[in-house]
Structure formats: structure tokens, C-alpha cells
Amino acid sequence: MTSSTPQQVRTPQTLWREWLVDKALPLWREAGFDTKRRLFHERLDWQAGPVRLGALRLMVQARQIATYCRATIDTLHDGMDQALTCLDTVEALYHRGDGSAGWVFSVNPEGRPASTKRDLYAHAFILFAYGWAIRMADRPEDRKMARLIAEEIDLIFTAPNEGYLDSIPDSGTLRSQNPHMHLLEAYLAVFEATGDAFYLERARKLIDLARTRLIDRSSGLLLEFFDYRWTPLKAGGQNQVQPGHLFEWSWLLRDYARLSRCDEADRSWLLETAEGLFRAGFVSGCDMSTSRVYDSMTENRVITGHASRIWAQTELLRLLHGAPYSMTHGNEADRFAHGFLERFAPERLNGGWIDHIDANGEPLVDYMPASSFYHIYGAGRQIVLK
Structure with missing residues (x-):
């Protein structure tokens, strides 16, 4: 009779560290970076080769810069020099690339503007990138540029009736919650990096907008689209709600409560609303049998998009593996973490991922x-560092 030792259980923390630190971060720093242009590639194919495109968007560059700044701060990867090199290149190419205030939307392979529209979503992310660059390196020029970005956002995008325009030129017909959410995220990142109340005050105004306009009073859910008067775009019960954005706002409301010195009434609203958004997305916006988040539903909680984008899964994972849910939803946190790696990050992609799957799990x-x-x-980082 032979004895055998039990196989060691590999925790989500171990599996994610191996995937994120050993594979994903090196993949996008190496195969995902164009050393000649000093910019990140927008896409890689399944063999980790760059997919050549006619334009590179500001938003993508800003997100990658922020990611490698954060990984450097967390000591999970040394990406400081590359991140700062890319940031300086992006500033030279995109900021006032056509001679006007703000940042152009994209540049072509020669580094000239491909689209000169001004996009609030993209401006939010370049501000976010500067916030993390300040946290990482604290260069005086980055503090100066962050303030300039915020001032140019006010100059270019301020709407006449609260909030901001989605883009310039403006159609005059549509307002969206999404760029406002990411602008809030950016203001909080720069505030935490600098301690400058200038950014926290702007964050507070976006919290007020969410409270009065973006979150539907009847359902308590965050709506996606509005007309120019901030009226929901469709009749009651037919408006789009994205569970992933419920999770993002839940995180940001808690983050604002952590960073601000709000009174007890405001703090209670922030935490109660954050809990309500999480609960609605988790209970009504997820398929528990497959541990994945649906694309969309209505404010009546009818699922309208049965496919699943990768970002929505990660926004739930961030909540489940942080306070307060890691203590109360441990089993779900582990199950969704395992499910993510199985469905969205298969071993054959060696640190890559599948961005969007259908209801049957097919890419x-x-x-x-x-x-x-x-x-x-x-x-x-929530999974690996906890």
C-alpha cells in the first residue's frame, strides 16, 4: 500500500499572481509596446502579434500608462521608465495636437492627428494617467499638466445645465453617465496623489450629479443615457443599465467616502447607495451558474444583453475581493476569480485575454x-495583494 500527499490547493491569489505578474504584465510591456513609436499597441492577435490599425486612441495609451504606474507602485512590475516615456510621447503627440486646447482623440501611424474631436472619456483617462504618474514619480511637470487638463475639461466640456458634454463637436441630443464616472475616478486619483482640494471639489460635483440625475429615483439604479436635459432617454422600465457600471460606481462611491470629509448624512447616502448598486448588479445582473456578469439589463432588471464583456467581470471581482465583501462573499469571490481565468484568460493565450464572450461562452x-x-x-491587484 502506498501513501500519497494531498495535492496543494492553489488559491485564486496564487493563480492570479502567476497569471498577472508572470504573464500579463510582461506580455503587454514587451509584445504590447511599440519601441519605435514609444506607444502601446491597441490590439494583439491570439499569437501576441500587434494588430496594425490606422489610428491609436488617447484613451488606450492613458489606460496602459496608468496600469504600469500602478503595477510599479505596487511592486508587482517595474514599468516606471516605460510608463514615463510613453506619457511624455503622448503629451507631445496628443495635447493640442491640432493647435487647439485639449487633447486630440487619436493619432495616425505618422503621429499626426487622425481624429481631432475632443472626447470627455479620453480626457478623463489622460487625467487619470497623470494622477498615477504623480503617485509613482511626482515630477513637477506632471502636477502642472494635471491641473491644466482639469482646467481645459471645464473650458471645453462644461454643459449649460450640470455636468459635461460627452464630446466636442456635440450633437446636442445625448448625455452619458460613463465619461462622468471615469472623470470622478480621475479626480479622486489626482486628489489622492496631490492632496489638492481643487480635485476633490470637482469630484463632489460629480457625486451630486449622480445623486440628482444619473441614479434613477424609482429603481435606485444607475441609468446609462439621457437627453440634453438629463431626462432618461427611454420610457420608464426600458432604459439601459449595465451591471458592470453598477459595480464601478459602488466602488467609487465608497472611495469618495474614504477620501472626503463628508458629514454623516452624506456618508450614509454614499455607503447605502454603494451597497444598493452592488446588490442590484450582483443579484440581478449575474449568471451564478457560470459565474459571469451580463452585459446589460433594464431598470426593471430584465436582462437585455446575455453576452459578457471582460471589464464587467473585473469590476465585480474588485468589489468581491475588497472590503467589505471579501469577508461576507468569500465563496463567490473565489468562484468568480477561478471562472474569470477559465473563461476569459485561458492558458493558451499566455497572459492574454478574450474580451467578449456570448451566452454560450464562445468568443x-x-x-x-x-x-x-x-x-x-x-x-x-485586489486579489494578489490582499
């Missing part, structure tokens, strides 16, 4: 977008 894309890494790292 809906044939490439890896760099833009996903910002979301993935936010979840990964």
Missing part, C-alpha cells in the same frame, strides 16, 4: 484589446 472577438488591462489590473 465574440478574435483579438486582445489593450484597453481591457486597466480593468483587469484593478481587480488583479
Whole structure:
């Protein structure tokens, strides 16, 4: 009779560290970076080769810069020099690339503007990138540029009736919650990096906008789209709600409560609303049998998008593996963490990922977008460092 030792159980923390630190971060620093242009590739194919595109978006560069700044701060990867090199290149190419205030949307392979529209979402992310660069290196020029970005955002995008315009030129018909959410995230990142109340005050105004406009009073859920008057775009019960954004806002509301000196009434609203958004997304926006988050539903909690984008999974993972949910939802946290690696990051991709799967778990894309890494790292650091 032979004896055998029990096989060591590999925890989500161990599996994610191996995948994130040993594979994903090196993949996008090496195969994912164009050393000649000093910019990140937008996409890699399944063999980790760059997918050549006619334009590189500001948003993607900013997300990758922020990700490698964060990984450097967390001592999970040494990406400082590359991140700062890319940031300086991006500033030279995108900021006032057409001679006007703000940042152009994208540049072509020669480094000239491909699209000169001004996009609030993209401006939010370049501000976010500067916030993390300040945390990492604290260069005086980065503090100066962060303030300039915030001032240019006010100059370019301020709407006449609260909040901001999505883009310039503006259609005059649509307002979206998403760029406001990421602008809030950016202001909090720069505030935490600098301690400058200038950014926290702007964050507070976005919290007020969420409270009065973005979160539907009847359902308590965050709506995606509005007309120019901030009226929900569709009739009651037919508006789009994205569970992943419920999770993102839940995180940000808690983060604002952590960083601000709000009174007890405001703090209670922040934490109660954060809990409500998490609960709605978790209970109504997830398929528990497959441990994945659906793309979309209505404010009546009817699922309208049965496919699953990778970013929504990571926003839930970030919550489940942080306070207060890691203590109360440990089993779900582990199950979703394992499920993510199995469905979205198979071993054959060696640190890469599948961005979008259908209801049967089949890929809906044939490439890896760099833009996903910002979301993935936010979840990964919660799992690996806890």
C-alpha cells in the first residue's frame, strides 16, 4: 500500500499572481509596446502579434500608462521608465495636437492627428494617467499638466445645465453617465496623489450629479443615457443599465467616502447607495451558474444583453475581493476569480485575454484589446495583494 500527499490547493491569489505578474504584465510591456513609436499597441492577435490599425486612441495609451504606474507602485512590475516615456510621447503627440486646447482623440501611424474631436472619456483617462504618474514619480511637470487638463475639461466640456458634454463637436441630443464616472475616478486619483482640494471639489460635483440625475429615483439604479436635459432617454422600465457600471460606481462611491470629509448624512447616502448598486448588479445582473456578469439589463432588471464583456467581470471581482465583501462573499469571490481565468484568460493565450464572450461562452472577438488591462489590473491587484 502506498501513501500519497494531498495535492496543494492553489488559491485564486496564487493563480492570479502567476497569471498577472508572470504573464500579463510582461506580455503587454514587451509584445504590447511599440519601441519605435514609444506607444502601446491597441490590439494583439491570439499569437501576441500587434494588430496594425490606422489610428491609436488617447484613451488606450492613458489606460496602459496608468496600469504600469500602478503595477510599479505596487511592486508587482517595474514599468516606471516605460510608463514615463510613453506619457511624455503622448503629451507631445496628443495635447493640442491640432493647435487647439485639449487633447486630440487619436493619432495616425505618422503621429499626426487622425481624429481631432475632443472626447470627455479620453480626457478623463489622460487625467487619470497623470494622477498615477504623480503617485509613482511626482515630477513637477506632471502636477502642472494635471491641473491644466482639469482646467481645459471645464473650458471645453462644461454643459449649460450640470455636468459635461460627452464630446466636442456635440450633437446636442445625448448625455452619458460613463465619461462622468471615469472623470470622478480621475479626480479622486489626482486628489489622492496631490492632496489638492481643487480635485476633490470637482469630484463632489460629480457625486451630486449622480445623486440628482444619473441614479434613477424609482429603481435606485444607475441609468446609462439621457437627453440634453438629463431626462432618461427611454420610457420608464426600458432604459439601459449595465451591471458592470453598477459595480464601478459602488466602488467609487465608497472611495469618495474614504477620501472626503463628508458629514454623516452624506456618508450614509454614499455607503447605502454603494451597497444598493452592488446588490442590484450582483443579484440581478449575474449568471451564478457560470459565474459571469451580463452585459446589460433594464431598470426593471430584465436582462437585455446575455453576452459578457471582460471589464464587467473585473469590476465585480474588485468589489468581491475588497472590503467589505471579501469577508461576507468569500465563496463567490473565489468562484468568480477561478471562472474569470477559465473563461476569459485561458492558458493558451499566455497572459492574454478574450474580451467578449456570448451566452454560450464562445468568443465574440478574435483579438486582445489593450484597453481591457486597466480593468483587469484593478481587480488583479485586489486579489494578489490582499
